[in-house]
Amino acid sequence: MTGAHPSTPPDPAFERAFREESGRALATVARIVGDLQLAEDAVQEAFVDAMRTWPGSGVPRNPGAWITTVARNRALDRIRRESQRDAKEFDSSRLAQPNGEGEEVWPVRDDQLRLVFTCCHPALSREAQVALTLRLVCGLTAAEIARAFLQTESTVTRRLTRAKSKIRDAAIPFRLPPEHLLPERVPQVLACIYLVFTEGYSATPSRAGEATRTSAGPSIRADLCEEAIRLGRLLTELMPDEPDAWALQALMLLQDSRRAERLDADGAARPLEEQDRSRWDRRRIEDGTRCLLAARRSTGSYLPQAIVAAAHARAETWEDTDWSVIAGAYERLFELTGSPVVAVNRAVAVGFRDGYERGLAVLDEIDGDPRLDRLVRPVRADLLRRAGRQEEAELAYLAALELPSNDAVERFLRRRLSEVRSARQR
Template sequence: MKNVAPKAIAVQKAIDEVMRRDKGRLLSGLISRFDDFQLAEDALQDAVISALGHWARSGIPNVPTAWLMKVALNKGIDRIRAKSREAQKADNLGQISLDYAEPETPEQIPDERLRLIFTCCHPALEEKSRVALTLRTVCNLTTREIAAAFLDNEQTMGQRLTRAKAKIKSKGIAYAIPDRDQWADRLDTVLSTLYLIFTTGYVNEEDQARDLCREGIFLLRLLAQLQPEDPEIEGALALMLLTQARKPARVDAEGRNVPIEDQNDRLWQADQLNEGQAILQQAIARQHPGPFQIKAAIADCHMMRPTPDWVQMSLLYQTLWTFEPTPIVALNWAVVLAEIGHVDIAMQKLDQLAEQLEGFQPLHAARANMLAKLGRVDEARASYAQAIALAPNTASRLFLQHKYECLPGGER
């Protein structure tokens, strides 16, 4: 009996690790076979429950991901067989299960995630639902995390996800990468989704169990192989690589975020920086501009030394506005305007955005910084307090607290 508790803990840790690392791969593989989101999720949950008992008795298998895939396939077929009217379908799936050879390594398990992303991003779904469903199924984000990314409440987002899965089933949306002539309807959303996967990981880097930054880059490279020489795919990949290159310099010795313009560029990862810049130049040379290319160019200008090219960044934001006239673009453009001396104009723009972005933390951080520049210290202090309360991670919170304490009259 003494060994029961440690063994159970080890099994639970193993399952947690597999689900954090490979749930997206498992779900995409199951959905490809069952053609049913809900059945795939239920079957995987059944397999996890089985693993708790089986692994405790027989030990953790050499390839836990493959074990879960095999058992989930069988559990799904059992669920189908329980519905007698689908007996023929069950027989067919049973043959698929028998044909599934358990691989010797996790890398040998087919990766169906890109097909799943294209399915989630079908134009029959609302764009918000497309992105949310992808984050839920491919990246294993919780409904709460997705709701936070969209500034929604958890219940509303849960209902949206349920409706999206039901619509895919009722419309008979194929689980497949579409023909090239259908890419235009989905590619923008696919790119936006992959970038949101990346940025979610970048903001939530304290959760080391899920490297969503690496996941986003990996999936985008797969997309680039499917559709080579596409300037927007190249622009999105360049943007991710340039952003990831700065990761070692993001946080100082005190654990505080470091703004890009203040980072030690000798800490940047040269291989990712050079690749990102080369891909960006390649995309620009194709002379077919798009929003991801512009965003990558902005990132490149922000990383220039000895100081960022703020003027060029402002011009780029002006161009980006023609593609994406959104509050987020307006906010970032205002921040750049403040850096080139137009603080009053920038402040007016932020005031205009206050209602639309009330719960958006970067707005309050930007307001605090601009109010401090204008000498409106009490208002700056209040905005810093709001930004600190909404900070997405410890490094951001510590940075903002430091800025707060550096205000005239603040604690030092």
């Protein structure tokens, strides 16, 4: 059963229990037995037991405690059998049975935090960190991870197997980093969570293209957005004094609040100025705003990005957008990162704040990096269109369409090209 969990029955309570409790149970059982693979197998077996017994007896009042206790017992039973078979001495403390459902069995905060940091250990590749986090913390199957990232299930399974083998063979400890290493390890955890979100919020061109070729897949994957936000919520609960975690959560909630309006009926990207703001998720905006307040001490790059998202979310109309705040946030973000991508976004904000010709001038100051063409060409075309330079805008949109993009972006660019051509004819 390694690498997969049983298919869930129709009862939504079971599926909810698996999503919510599998990571907690795994973290606690791994802490008790000291073996990540054994803990994972035991939790899977516990859910098989649940599938057999819950339909008749009903979902327990505390399903997490039930799963964790059964999984703990399964793991210890296997240890006993292997110890007897191999005639080896075994640490009696690992076989000690705690009384009832006390702290030794019921998932505790530090157990989950250990699991998150183990999945995001710097010895593992970024791809392995993401796959392990989705598998072990979120409870996604290898098939679900493969589908989300448009990869084959066998590829994901091999990646998970190699990552768990590396944890075992390199004796990567199942514990929190030492206090002096914690600040440098937190960014890896945050980056892993944000990568999950960005893969859901906007597909990379190569993967979006593959989706288009195979199944006309959307450029928004709601399941990944939801999992990333769930991970972010978990991290803020586990590390309530970490302002960068709150900043990331604010950013994801505020961006995701617009999900329902990001694509039109034809699957084309819908720009902010055309979105129906009454369909934005007000609860997510409120939650994101609260997280933004908790992040005020953050000195990292997620805070200015969240400020940009909040400026858009708070504007009742497109015309109410505070471009001074947005431009200032991009200035700060550029100071932190020096990213040319940020420089492009800053040019857009300057264009709306100080005039489109000024925005074009700022865009021209960015060094010509061909890797930025996918971003620069559409931005230049849009600023030219808004500045009334329709002939140049048409050529810019044609240049943008020469580059690979996901289906939603291509549809949007073609629509804008048609609008520019119509304006020229008039």
